[in-house]
Amino acid sequence: PRVTAFSKQLEKFHVIIDSELAVKMLRDAPSPGKNWSAFLKVDCGNNRAGVWWKDEAGVDLAVLLQNSPNIDFAGVYVHCGNSYHTSSSEEVIQVLDDTIERLMTFVNHVRQRGVTCSTVGIGSTPTCRKPTDRMKSLTELHPGNYAFLDVQQWSLGSCTEEDIACCVATRVIGHYPRRNQMLIDCGFTGLTKQGYGEMASGYGVIRGHPNLKLCKMTQEIGFVESLEGKLDYSLFPVNSLLYILPWHSCATAAMHSVYYVVEGDTVVEEWRPTRGW
Amino acid sequence: PRVTAFSKQLEKFHVIIDSELAVKMLRDAPSPGKNWSAFLKVDCGNNRAGVWWKDEAGVDLAVLLQNSPNIDFAGVYVHCGNSYHTSSSEEVIQVLDDTIERLMTFVNHVRQRGVTCSTVGIGSTPTCRKPTDRMKSLTELHPGNYAFLDVQQWSLGSCTEEDIACCVATRVIGHYPRRNQMLIDCGFTGLTKQGYGEMASGYGVIRGHPNLKLCKMTQEIGFVESLEGKLDYSLFPVNSLLYILPWHSCATAAMHSVYYVVEGDTVVEEWRPTRGW
Numbered sequence: 285p286r287v288t289a290f291s292k293q294l295e296k297f298h299v300i301i302d303s304e305l306a307v308k309m310l311r312d313a314p315s316p317g318k319n320w321s322a323f324l325k326v327d328c329g330n331n332r333a334g335v336w337w338k339d340e341a342g343v344d345l346a347v348l349l350q351n352s353p354n355i356d357f358a359g360v361y362v363h364c365g366n367s368y369h370t371s372s373s374e375e376v377i378q379v380l381d382d383t384i385e386r387l388m389t390f391v392n393h394v395r396q397r398g399v400t401c402s403t404v405g406i407g408s409t410p411t412c413r414k415p416t417d418r419m420k421s422l423t424e425l426h427p428g429n430y431a432f433l434d435v436q437q438w439s440l441g442s443c444t445e446e447d448i449a450c451c452v453a454t455r456v457i458g459h460y461p462r463r464n465q466m467l468i469d470c471g472f473t474g475l476t477k478q479g480y481g482e483m484a485s486g487y488g489v490i491r492g493h494p495n496l497k498l499c500k501m502t503q504e505i506g507f508v509e510s511l512e513g514k515l516d517y518s519l520f521p522v523n524s525l526l527y528i529l530p531w532h533s534c535a536t537a538a539m540h541s542v543y544y545v546v547e548g549d550t551v552v553e554e555w556r557p558t559r560g561w
Numbered sequence: 562p563r564v565t566a567f568s569k570q571l572e573k574f575h576v577i578i579d580s581e582l583a584v585k586m587l588r589d590a591p592s593p594g595k596n597w598s599a600f601l602k603v604d605c606g607n608n609r610a611g612v613w614w615k616d617e618a619g620v621d622l623a624v625l626l627q628n629s630p631n632i633d634f635a636g637v638y639v640h641c642g643n644s645y646h647t648s649s650s651e652e653v654i655q656v657l658d659d660t661i662e663r664l665m666t667f668v669n670h671v672r673q674r675g676v677t678c679s680t681v682g683i684g685s686t687p688t689c690r691k692p693t694d695r696m697k698s699l700t701e702l703h704p705g706n707y708a709f710l711d712v713q714q715w716s717l718g719s720c721t722e723e724d725i726a727c728c729v730a731t732r733v734i735g736h737y738p739r740r741n742q743m744l745i746d747c748g749f750t751g752l753t754k755q756g757y758g759e760m761a762s763g764y765g766v767i768r769g770h771p772n773l774k775l776c777k778m779t780q781e782i783g784f785v786e787s788l789e790g791k792l793d794y795s796l797f798p799v800n801s802l803l804y805i806l807p808w809h810s811c812a813t814a815a816m817h818s819v820y821y822v823v824e825g826d827t828v829v830e831e832w833r834p835t836r837g838w
Contacts, residue, residue, distance in 0.1 A: 302735060303735060303736075303799065305799050305800075331740060332744070332779065332782060332784075333734075333735055333744055333782065336739060365779070457610075458579060458580060458610055459580075462613060463608060467609070467610055472753075472755075472812060473812075473815045476749075476753070476754075477753075477754065477755060478749075478754065502609065502642070503811055503812070503815070505609060505610065507609075522580065522582050523582075534780055535749060535750075535780070538750045538780070538816075539815075541836065559818065
């Protein structure tokens with residue numbers, strides 16, 4: 285009912301489904317004054333959500349969607365997150381091409397059953413950073429991480445360090461020479477613990493300081509050490525700022541209620557993300 | 562200046578410091594109309610923030626605080642988070658007693674220098690769940706996790722499963738018999754990834770279902786498998802609810818903007834935590 289109420293305010297309300305139960309619920313939902321715009325999620329090897337591309341049951345579901353009252357069948361979508369488990373650009377491109385080939389096989393089956401499938405979309409930032417000719421079969425791209433990028437994308441070869449648009453500003457709050465450490469006011473509530481073990485520099489990359497390692501974090505505190513030699517505290521006075529590039533910007537961005545858009549050293553805009561997943 | 566403005570609205574504004582620089586900044590801060598209430602943080606073996614309990618520099622800092630304009634020296638505080646790195650209740654009690662002994666050594670030095678040290682406080686939930694006679698020397702306890710408890714505390718012997726007051730309600734959103742999995746609408750933005758590898762059941766404990774394992778999470782999606790045998794999907798219809806007990810309730814609670822207080826099956830209150838660390 286909350287979604288129905290919300291959908292009345294919008295021109296179109298898109299939902300992504302992958303089960304007969306969901307089709308039935310949409311079909312029988314109190315009419316929102318307009319049809320639901322329904323996408324069918326397809327799984328082409330990523331093994332998250334979606335009907336398995338080879339299964340006839342998925343094609344049947346598309347037919348059911350096309351023929352259901354209250355529903356406009358909008359098309360198909362596949363997330364190829366398996367591109368993250370690759371170790372070279374060639375493998376990313378292989379995932380992309382395999383995904384599109386599988387998806388188009390599915391879409392052709394659907395079309396052969398007389399169903400109009402206008403939108404054909406894929407996601408995953410690594411694949412969208414390595415476009416190939418086969419992408420011409422698609423009508424939409426949904427690469428969520430593309431907006432910010434991060435150290436993970438950098439390590440996958442999807443971008444350079446300079447392309448990373450998401451970083452967490454943090455302040456040096458204490459010097460502890462007894463244990464060759466300094467503390468910063470960024471813990472896991474500011475960064476998340478994702479990516480530990482993936483970078484020599486610990487939980488993130490401290491921009492411009494390749495010899496620093498964010499080796500530990502508690503809730504609001506981070507522990508910074510030097511990778512080699514002793515920390516030169518004169519470079520990092522208490523109260524000075526450091527900037528951390530996160531391993532996974534989606535996770536880090538989700539920890540903050542405001543994003544500061546900067547040009548050089550100037551904040552030119554403040555973005556407040558919509559919540560409520 | 563923001564803190565100064567805020568402090569005007571309050572009877573007392575407590576700050577915890579552990580460096581001479583911080584004392585100077587407080588001393589020279591625009592007068593907030595009342596004195597800052599300053600605690601000195603002491604490190605008794607946890608190696609996070611705080612003056613090292615054995616160092617004379619810490620005692621000097623207490624004297625400086627006592628003699629500084631704009632500042633009321635309120636007392637000392639130590640967080641004994643090293644209690645988390647124990648493997649038995651006996652070890653927890655050892656950490657507690659060692660911490661108190663070291664802290665009281667420090668406090669006695671401070672008092673011998675003519676400084677009034679009225680508050681003597683410690684933190685850490687595992688130690689506060691195993692009180693000993695030595696606690697009589699203390700005037701305050703600050704166990705943050707105590708309010709909710711969690712699977713980590715349960716594993717440390719600080720509580721039972723029934724004592725855990727923080728859980729995340731999640732919905733079954735898909736059955737995937739092809740890979741003996743089901744999906745739930747709780748990913749790392751609802752739970753955090755903390756604790757993986759610590760529990761046979763994966764990223765959390767699914768209450769009442771010891772045979773379920775939350776084996777993987779993406780941003781808003783969790784993957785649930787059976788630890789033994791095949792999943793019995795009839796027990797977990799799509800749209801039914803499951804309840805996840807988190808490894809670290811502090812981290813999980815930080816992901817949510819509203820907490821539902823329940824009695825039985827009824828929501829009796831909604832709490833909205835204050836943000837702005």
